[in-house]
Amino acid sequence: MAQIIKHRAVIQDSWQLLEQDPIGALPFSGDVIVPLDLWTRESDTLSFRLGRIGVWLEVDADPAAIAPDLDRFGVIAVRFAQFTDGRGNSLARLLRERYGYRGELRAIGDVLRDQLYYLSRCGFDAFTLRADQDPQQALSAFDDLSEAYQTSVERPQPLFRRRSKGHL
Amino acid sequence: MYLYDQIDQRIVDERVRQFRNQTRRHLAGELSVDDFRPLRLQNGLYIERYAPMLRVAIPYGLLSSVQLRKLAHIARTYDKGYGHFSTRQNIQFNWPRLEDAPEILAELAGVQMHAIQTSGSCIRNTTTDHFAGVALDEIVDSFVWCELIRQWSALHPEFAYLPRKFKIAVSGSAADRAATWVHDIGLHALRAANDEIGFRVIVGGGLGRTPVVGHVICEYLPWCHLLTYLDAILRVYNRHGRRDNKYKARIKILVKELTPAVFAQQVEEEWSHLKDGPATLIEEEVRRIEGRFTRPAYAELLAEDTFLNAMLAAEKPFANWHRRNVHPHKVPGYAAVTLSLKRTGAAPGDASAEQMDAIAGLAERYSFGELRVSHEQNLVLPDVRVSDLHALWREIRPLGLATPNIGLLTNIIACPGGDFCSLANAKSIPVAEAIQQRFDDLDYLHDIGELDLNISGCMNSCGHHHIGHIGILGVDKQGEEYYQISIGGAQGVDASLGKVIGPAIAQDKVPEIVEKLIEVYLAERDGEEERFIDTVRRIGIEPFKDYVYGTNYQTPRRHSRQLAAA
CATH class of the missing domain: 3.90.480.20 (Sulfite Reductase Hemoprotein; domain 2)
Known part of the structure; x- marks a missing residue:
């Protein structure tokens, strides 16, 4: 089983990621993360499986499309084809802040140590790093900066509001 | 000057530490060239034609003497003894070593400066009027709002990887001295009838290979909504701006493809979710920022001396x-x-x-x-x-800083060009010099009067050639450096984009062509009050074109001389 980072710790991953539409080859039990297409087409069938279900999205997905299903997912993953594609950052904030998703939100694909700080502020709490990255060494990235001006999923109040309430 | 508080300082210090770690890993082979590139760019570091180039932000153009001495120290210690002030209120050092970059940034942090987001596909240094705070025609002191935008944009977690670079300019006066119409976002600070501050919001302006004057998408945005509205614009752009072609990735293309009206609707829709949220500004914060600016202790003086x-x-x-x-x-x-x-x-x-x-x-x-x-x-x-x-x-005068040419032809705006920049098609600096030499006669210069001349070494338009009354663009013509001339561009409240007058010309011909344009202007102008740009607007580009390229045009003076001789 692969290692991932979740809640700032390295853990063994229990989920199986189905990269492609499996067409009939779906394992009957176990936790799987399926592509959005498959979920859209087969959500009822998928619900009869044993094991939990997750879905993975490309960075340009419309979060409204899965808004009604959010509580049925054990994980939502967002796949970065390139770490420089910031659409995934907006998608994560929308899922968290607009649609109220509280479950695991995982960044997958071209995910590098130096992206973790921004991604976690946008609401990702789990990360499957690119194969050449060392998850243990990457953990320090969350502490690269200790303070930030803006609102974020991690700290919804911007610095100026926390200042004014005397929390600093 | 805006003075950092402890937290401002901590953020900049930690940013230096972060970049020091990234640079160390890169030099140790743990961070590849490709993975390191966006990280170094967002810390101002380019790898240029001959050496790295480090671009340091001078937020909204405000600089203390202590900071300037530090820049001098950096130029002397890490560079070849000089720096280049760019058109976006930055300073660029052209010869630092990559290994030294973290140390330079640490020195800058010591005087409350940084290079955060001075390049890369992110929100860049916010610029404003260089007379903010002192201008006679000031409506609102733009510095306070620029600092609020600086803080909002610095290390914004959602907008660090936009489709392309993103530039915001703010004007707080009646005249626009910040080129707000040719920025990704231009903001005009206004006062409503009840004296409340707000902003006119312009989006989608820009120069580069597709020059466009921006569109107003909001006539009056009350100040407290500034940051949530910016978040909304940036989110629409981040999600829907094109990423398949870097030449079509700026917000101006999105605005054009959607139409400004549809783009504005999408921003409104996005904003409806963010409006009145936690990023809504509070008066206490605006006052706090205002209070962190030092103000000169002016003496009471008579206006006349x-x-x-x-x-x-x-x-x-x-x-x-x-x-x-x-x-x-x-x-x-x-x-x-x-x-x-x-x-x-x-x-x-x-x-x-x-x-x-x-x-x-x-x-x-x-x-x-x-x-x-x-x-x-x-x-x-x-x-x-x-x-x-x-x-x-x-x-x-002995320092060479008293050339009386502000607003005149030899106050040339130019990018570093092909002498330094790896993007450039052609050199800019020797062209500027040749023109300055040709127009070295001060009386003649003053007679010509107000004239903006801008030179860019390539389509990226760092020299803002589209908004020069005369604009000169370096182009590549089968490996030769050629220059395309346009006239009729302007910055300010009546901003316009110049029109190309004809085929590109060789480098050594440029001063001569500029002189020909001036000859036409001097012959055609309707009195000394009419500026070059006014004449171009009145008579169009044809007479200029004819005189430069053809034989059709005769200046009125020569024409009358010929008549007299006949």
Whole structure:
């Protein structure tokens, strides 16, 4: 089983990621993360499986499309084809802040140590790093900066509001 | 000056530490060239033609003498003894070593400066009027709002990887001295009838290979909504801006493809979710930021100064300089002074370490230790007593900073061009020099009057050639450096984009062509008050085109001479 980072710790991953539409080859039990297409087409069938279900999205997905299903997912993953594609950052904030998703939100694909700080502020709490990255060494990235001006999923109040309430 | 508090300082210090770690891993082979690139760019570091180039932010153009001395120190210690002030209120060092970059950033952090997001596909340094805070026509002091935007944009977690770079300019005065119409977002600070501050929001302007004047998407945005509205614009752009083609990735293309009206609707829709949320500004914060700006302790002076008047009458060179390089001030008895970095023979915007140190000293003695960097690549002493102007002028002449050419043809705006930049098709600096040499006669220059001449070494338009009254663009013609000439561009409230007058020309022909354009203007102008740009607007580009390329055009003077001879 692969290692991932979740809640700032390295853990063994229990989920199986189905990269492609499996067409009939779906394992009957176990936790799987399926592509959005498959979920859209087969959500009822998928619900009869044993094991939990997750879905993975490309960075340009419309979060409204899965808004009604959010509580049925054990994980939502967002796949970065390139770490420089910031659409995934907006998608994560929308899922968290607009649609109220509280479950695991995982960044997958071209995910590098130096992206973790921004991604976690946008609401990702789990990360499957690119194969050449060392998850243990990457953990320090969350502490690269200790303070930030803006609102974020991690700290919804911007610095100026926390200042004014005397929390600093 | 805005003074950092502990948290501002901590953020900048930790950013340096983060980049030091990234650079170390890169040099150790743990972070590949490709993975390191966006990280170094967002810390201002390019890898250029001959060496890395480090671009340091001078947020909204405000600089203290202490900071300028630090820049001089960096130029001397890590570079070849000079720096280049760019058109976006940044300073660029062209010869630092990659290994030294973290140390340079640490030195900058020591004087409350940084290079955060000075390049890369992110929100860049916010720029404004170089006369903010002192201008006679000021409506709102734009510095406070620029600092609020600086803090909001610095290390914004959602907008670090946009489709392309993103530039915001703010104007707080009646005249627009910040080129707001040609930025990704332009903001005009306004006062409503009840005196409440708000902003006119312009999006989708820009230069580059597709020059466009921006569109107003909101006529009046109350101040408290500024940051949530910016979040909404940036989110629409981040999600829907094109990423398949870097030449179509700027927000102006999205605005054009959607139409401004549809883009505005999408922003409104996004904003409806963010409006009144936690990022809504509060008065306490605006006051707090205002309070962190130091303000000059102005003396009570008379507006008129008899000594100044006597010197103006007695010394013509001083009067010339005063006419071009001294600007009105909202406080009686004070003036703002432009120190020209455009003397003939020096690359536009370049300043040596010695000049920087000397200017820092002048700022301390004449202007409360404060300076401005203008987007026209000059430095400004914003708060000089009018009674000191003559003494100041005598000091800056030997430093080569008193060229009385502000607003005139030889105040050329130019990018570093092919001498330094790996993107450039052609050189800019030798072209600027050749033009300055050709127009070295000051009386002639003053006769020509106000004229903006801008040079860019390539389509990226760092020299803003589209908004020059005369714009010169370097192009590649089968491996040769050629120059395309346009006329009729302008910045300011009546901003317009120049029109190309014909085929590109060789480098050595450029000064001659500029002179021909001037000849047509001088012959056609309707009195001395009519500026070059006004004449172009009145008679169109055809007469200029004909005279440069063809034989159809005859200047009226020559025409009448021929008639007389016949």
